[in-house]
Amino acid sequence: MDASFDTEVIVVGAGPTGLMVAGELRCAGIDVILLDELLEPTTESRGLGFTPRTMEVLAQRGLVERFSERGVSLQTTTRGHFGGIPLDFGVFADAHPGVVGLPQVHTEAVLRDWVADLGCEVTRGHRVIDVTDTGNAVEALVDISGRSVRLRARFLVGCDGSRSVVRKRAGFEFTGTTSTLEVLLADVRGCDIRPRFIGEWLPGGVAMSAAIGDGIDRIVVCERDGPSSDHAVQPSFKSVADAWQRLTGEDISHGEPQWVSAFGDATKLASDYRRGRVLLAGDAAHVHLPAGGLGMNTGMQDGFNLGWKLAAVVRGRLPETLLDSYHEERHAVGKRLLLNTRAQGLLFLGGDEMAPLRTIIGELIGYEAVSVHLAGMVSGLEIRYPMGTGSHPLLGLRMPDIQLAGTQEQSVYPLLTSARGLLLDFVDDESLRDEVRPWADRIDVVTASPVADFGVPRLDAVLVRPDGHVAWVAPDEMGSLTAALHRWFGDPDEALKVGK
Numbered sequence: 001m002d003a004s005f006d007t008e009v010i011v012v013g014a015g016p017t018g019l020m021v022a023g024e025l026r027c028a029g030i031d032v033i034l035l036d037e038l039l040e041p042t043t044e045s046r047g048l049g050f051t052p053r054t055m056e057v058l059a060q061r062g063l064v065e066r067f068s069e070r071g072v073s074l075q076t077t078t079r080g081h082f083g084g085i086p087l088d089f090g091v092f093a094d095a096h097p098g099v100v101g102l103p104q105v106h107t108e109a110v111l112r113d114w115v116a117d118l119g120c121e122v123t124r125g126h127r128v129i130d131v132t133d134t135g136n137a138v139e140a141l142v143d144i145s146g147r148s149v150r151l152r153a154r155f156l157v158g159c160d161g162s163r164s165v166v167r168k169r170a171g172f173e174f175t176g177t178t179s180t181l182e183v184l185l186a187d188v189r190g191c192d193i194r195p196r197f198i199g200e201w202l203p204g205g206v207a208m209s210a211a212i213g214d215g216i217d218r219i220v221v222c223e224r225d226g227p228s229s230d231h232a233v234q235p236s237f238k239s240v241a242d243a244w245q246r247l248t249g250e251d252i253s254h255g256e257p258q259w260v261s262a263f264g265d266a267t268k269l270a271s272d273y274r275r276g277r278v279l280l281a282g283d284a285a286h287v288h289l290p291a292g293g294l295g296m297n298t299g300m301q302d303g304f305n306l307g308w309k310l311a312a313v314v315r316g317r318l319p320e321t322l323l324d325s326y327h328e329e330r331h332a333v334g335k336r337l338l339l340n341t342r343a344q345g346l347l348f349l350g351g352d353e354m355a356p357l358r359t360i361i362g363e364l365i366g367y368e369a370v371s372v373h374l375a376g377m378v379s380g381l382e383i384r385y386p387m388g389t390g391s392h393p394l395l396g397l398r399m400p401d402i403q404l405a406g407t408q409e410q411s412v413y414p415l416l417t418s419a420r421g422l423l424l425d426f427v428d429d430e431s432l433r434d435e436v437r438p439w440a441d442r443i444d445v446v447t448a449s450p451v452a453d454f455g456v457p458r459l460d461a462v463l464v465r466p467d468g469h470v471a472w473v474a475p476d477e478m479g480s481l482t483a484a485l486h487r488w489f490g491d492p493d494e495a496l497k498v499g500k
């Protein structure tokens with residue numbers, strides 16, 4: 001590392017997104033400083049679970065087991081919803097189930113432990129107040145209890161949430177719609193109410209309640225004719241309890257509030273995810289109604305897409321243009337996220353005028369193709385990155401965790417825990433293995449075969465990126481493996497070439 005740098009990459013914000021970025025960079029051995037303005041981790045429960053794709057991401061780094069090691073049991077389910085209309089993720093037979101009722105604090109704790117085990121502790125009490133891209137470096141001006149310090153790195157990733165200072169100071173455009181409503185939220189102990197997991201439509205608005213562990217219920221309430229909010233003022237528990245009583249007739253005022261908050265339906269997206277040496281991820285890049293619980297999930301997946309690419313660029317294996325694929329791939333996901341959550345918001349929070357539409361969408365979900373379409377959107381399993389000209393249905397999608405014969409690991413995801421590339425050779429083809437050998441320092445090769453047909457056309461081999469997406473397949477793309485290896489993994493190590 002250049003002696004004038006304090007680190008290779010500064011990550012601003014140790015929420016789920018920043019932790020994921022830092023973890024992925026550390027998996028590749030990159031030097032990282034992870035800053036957070038908070039002196040202690042937040043205790044706000046916020047995001048309450050994982051979509052099936054996030055569960056897969058966690059499985060690909062061996063992180064699922066860490067929850068039980070901390071004494072946290074995961075309540076897995078294939079039950080989901082689209083704007084309050086029940087939806088079954090079980091239509092993706094090859095997917096991991098999602099998780100519900102898991103406060104975000106547990107997720108952050110697991111990610112923090114993982115990142116710490118990889119050699120990076122969160123640097124707390126460090127508030128970034130300015131960011132300057134100098135062309136060959138990026139500088140962060142950091143406030144530490146009133147003292148200013150300048151930190152210098154090759155890249156900086158803004159994972160500093162919806163009010164991102166990085167986004168503002170680095171000049172990112174952030175456009176969309178402002179909030180038109182206010183949804184009140186409280187985590188309450190001892191209020192003794194019946195669950196309304198995916199919400200209940202009532203004459204004056206919508207009420208939702210769900211147990212989130214430790215005897216606490218999450219209460220969410222939106223009155224149709226209530227005020228909109230910029231959420232600058234924290235609501236009182238009394239205002240939540242009053243709104244709940246007006247809608248449901250139930251008295252929860254005797255409950256003990258653990259956390260009270262409010263959110264709206266502002267919907268905004270950064271027009272670029274990269275400006276030179278500064279990148280954005282998570283809520284810093286996209287804000288929306290937390291319909292379907294997608295914010296944290298999308299942020300973690302942004303980080304999963306970015307980390308290995310940034311590591312390859314910092315290592316000098318690939319040019320900075322690789323980072324444009326981060327924008328290309330994840331900005332498209334962000335756009336679709338905004339579309340999806342706006343549609344869900346209309347269905348979920350709309351009044352009686354939406355009732356016919358809800359009924360019709362409920363009927364349509366009965367058709368498998370519709371169900372697959374909507375479940376793909378909400379679960380993250382529909383995400384297909386552009387990979388070139390091939391037409392195999394798996395190309396660009398995430399590799400499913402199929403069972404394998406011939407490996408100790410038994411299925412695909414445990415083969416990805418080292419965050420390297422993976423060539424799965426299903427037909428014991430020596431010429432393929434020879435072709436990949438010069439990249440042996442960054443790609444694992446496994447010869448195995450699927451235990452069962454998994455519903456795709458003939459597949460002789462598959463190249464999987466470190467984020468689990470399929471970058472190349474044989475026989476469809478035969479002849480282009482070397483091009484795919486160069487594109488995603490850089491130039492090979494000459495010393496590893498056959499015969500050398």
Ligand SMILES: Cc1cc2nc3c(=O)[nH]c(=O)nc-3n(C[C@H](O)[C@H](O)[C@H](O)COP(=O)(O)OP(=O)(O)OC[C@H]3O[C@@H](n4cnc5c(N)ncnc54)[C@H](O)[C@@H]3O)c2cc1C
Nearest residue numbers: 013015016017037047048128160161282283293295296297
């Ligand atoms: C009420 C509510 C319910 C939600 N429910 C769900 C759900 O069910 N499922 C779901 O997926 N998502 C949900 N979300 C959204 C989810 O909480 C966010 O999308 C998620 O926290 C985003 O993660 P992040 O790491 O991008 O940002 P954040 O979690 O906001 O983390 C940003 C971090 O940056 C730090 N920071 C900020 N500014 C600076 C600075 N200048 N310098 C240094 N550090 C800084 C902060 O202290 C913080 O630790 C919900 C959100 C809310 C508000």
